[in-house]
Amino acid sequence: MGILDVDLPPWSIDLIYGNTGSGKSYFAGWLVEQAWGRGRRFIVLDTKVKNHLGLVALRGVKLLKIKPGARYDFSRIAKIDQLVVVPTRGTISRLGVKGLVDRYYKPILDELFRRDKDRIIVVEEAHRYNPSSRTPGEELEQLFREGRDARIYMVAITQSIADFPKLLFRQAQRHFIFQHYVPNDIFYLKKMIPGFEEMNARLRRHDLVEFIPPDESRIIKRELVMRRTRHFG
Ligand SMILES: Nc1ncnc2c1ncn2[C@@H]1O[C@H](COP(=O)(O)OP(=O)(O)OP(=O)(O)O)[C@@H](O)[C@H]1O
Ligand SMILES: [Mg+2]
Numbered sequence: 001m002g003i004l005d006v007d008l009p010p011w012s013i014d015l016i017y018g019n020t021g022s023g024k025s026y027f028a029g030w031l032v033e034q035a036w037g038r039g040r041r042f043i044v045l046d047t048k049v050k051n052h053l054g055l056v057a058l059r060g061v062k063l064l065k066i067k068p069g070a071r072y073d074f075s076r077i078a079k080i081d082q083l084v085v086v087p088t089r090g091t092i093s094r095l096g097v098k099g100l101v102d103r104y105y106k107p108i109l110d111e112l113f114r115r116d117k118d119r120i121i122v123v124e125e126a127h128r129y130n131p132s133s134r135t136p137g138e139e140l141e142q143l144f145r146e147g148r149d150a151r152i153y154m155v156a157i158t159q160s161i162a163d164f165p166k167l168l169f170r171q172a173q174r175h176f177i178f179q180h181y182v183p184n185d186i187f188y189l190k191k192m193i194p195g196f197e198e199m200n201a202r203l204r205r206h207d208l209v210e211f212i213p214p215d216e217s218r219i220i221k222r223e224l225v226m227r228r229t230r231h232f233g
Pocket of ligand 1: 018019020021022023024025026027159206222223225231232233
């Protein structure tokens with residue numbers, strides 16, 4: 001069994017999608033571990049309390065817990081080199097994921113866009129940043145659009161790609177696609193990705209497809225995605 005040779009370019013727009021429990025966050029955590037191993041800067045904006053907490057075991061990685069009602073200096077947050085941001089349980093019960101995103105994560109993304117862009121930005125539940133499935137949220141749109149020119153490296157994770165704005169979908173430089181079984185999603189993806197239906201049928205749970213538009217793709221087997229830190233899925 002080989003080692004996984006997923007590239008970690010200087011910048012990229014990566015989309016990770018698949019049904020719940022398919023392995024999106026596990027794989028995103030693996031990407032972060034690779035980034036850490038190369039001394040790259042990153043920020044993870046998590047929407048769950050535990051999920052990515054294991055990454056904090058990596059030396060130098062800082063943790064920020066968003067507490068309900070607390071105020072934060074977003075420009076200072078945006079300067080931390082290797083950071084995992086998570087909500088507390090209280091934040092989720094009081095604000096919901098939507099409130100967390102609107103009140104805290106969107107301003108952080110805005111800071112990251114306006115200032116220093118040289119880092120990997122991992123966004124969980126990226127669909128929450130969009131006002132509707134047709135309309136991209138301002139913060140995501142500017143980061144996705146600037147992409148290459150501004151050396152932005154975005155990793156956007158979502159469960160429901162068919163409900164993700166096409167405008168953003170088209171900006172992606174790479175897609176990491178887990179098994180899909182919702183007919184509407186499969187219908188959508190087979191129009192966008194050559195050979196998708198056939199690859200999807202071959203995927204086991206936690207396997208994924210790496211797709212590089214317009215037509216480069218391969219299957220990555222789950223055994224190759226080996227985490228060094230714990231993932232709370
Ligand atoms: N390659 C893998 N090998 C072994 N276990 C895996 C692998 N990928 C994921 N898992 C396990 O599958 C479970 C779900 O993974 P994960 O949390 O990444 O799902 P998800 O797609 O992010 O789901 P959600 O949309 O609900 O957030 C976890 O327990 C995780 O440890
Ligand atoms: Mg997840």
